[in-house]
Amino acid sequence: MVGKPKEKPAAVLVWYREKDLRVADHAPLVHAGEGAVPVFAGPVPERVAPRLGDLAARLEALGSGLVWLPGDPREELPRLAAHLGASAVAAHGFTEPAARLQEDRLAQALPCPLRLFPGETLAGPLGRHRVFTAFHRTFQREARLEAPLPAPRRLPVLPELPRWPAGPLLPLGLEPFLEDRLADYAQGRDRMDRDGTSRLSADLHFGRVSALTCWTEASGRPGAEAWQRQLVWREFAHHLVRAWPGVLEGPFQDAFRDFPWRSDPGLFRAWAEGRTGYPIVDAAARQLLATGYVHNRARMVAASFLAKHLLLDYRLGEAHYLAHLQDGDLANNSMGWQWSAGCGCDAQPWFRVFNPVLQGRRFDPEGAYVRAWVPELATLPANRIHSPWEGPLPAGYPPPIVDHAAAREAFLQRAKAHLRRSSSGS
16 A cells, blocks of 8 residues: 655745854754745845855755845745745844844734744843843853754755855854863953954854854863853843843933033044054054954953043944944944943943053053054054154154043043033933
């Protein structure tokens, strides 16, 4: 007796977005199983395109591919779901308000259910914490981290639909970091002149590797605790956006919402182009424009300089970074800028003003970072490279745009006066 042929599973659209471009530890892909139809809908930004090519290649290696529909997901996905008779659309749910609104609108437009899965962060909501240490304690006590999901062994062949072309496979830096640099991470992560960080921020932002995979692969290795603490800081940034979405628009601290920032486009251009006369600040600006990346310590110094030396609205720098960073994550970028400006949740005190010269001498003692990005100063000795004005300035390099001591005092006086007025209600 011949058995009935196996019925083909109903299609399940796996809705990829810019922040989950992977096949491993991807719950929607696993949920879709033998009905999986991976799809990306919408225009593809330049920085996303090579990562989408990498994803398409990995999906093709599993027997599938990546459907690409160039229009609005709210129109394209319902049309495709109806065409294929899909039983569901499966996707990761994201933290940012715009992403959540997109999910809500799509759910209303679909002819089938939208099923959302966690995957952007390590854990779900953990209360409403304003201080990182309290959040970290809650995370340690309550977060239940499961093993990352393996990539499917095989996926079904795609229907005849437009595809995004497979591109070259991009390297993932997790294993080299864990093998070569994790053990020394705590000691080396602030050194701008060393390759001491994970350099995984862009891969985490685009979801090429999940935070859970990073956490799990690091666990038990020497040096893991310090790096895992930074993953919890990332978690905290997303927690803040989930609990207080207004932090993406302005300062977390009410007292700074009407702070009298200076308006000076020329000063901002000098900062953004790396022409302030402060080598660390200028190196950070030029590294950003050249590579789309900035060392985290340099980010903090440059951000503090914009807000507290130049008295320019931190949101100008926040937007500039978001436009140029390869790892431009809204939540992390917002938290970082508000931390440096002293107006955020659990930020550095507003009255702490980084001295860019001392920061350079401490975290780039031989000047290697500055020499890499500010070639005008390459011939200066280490004892002058962070304060080139202490002798004849090299040709083409500007004098300091402000005096550190005077700028620090001007910011402190302005901040004190503003906070007095704010506390008195006047």
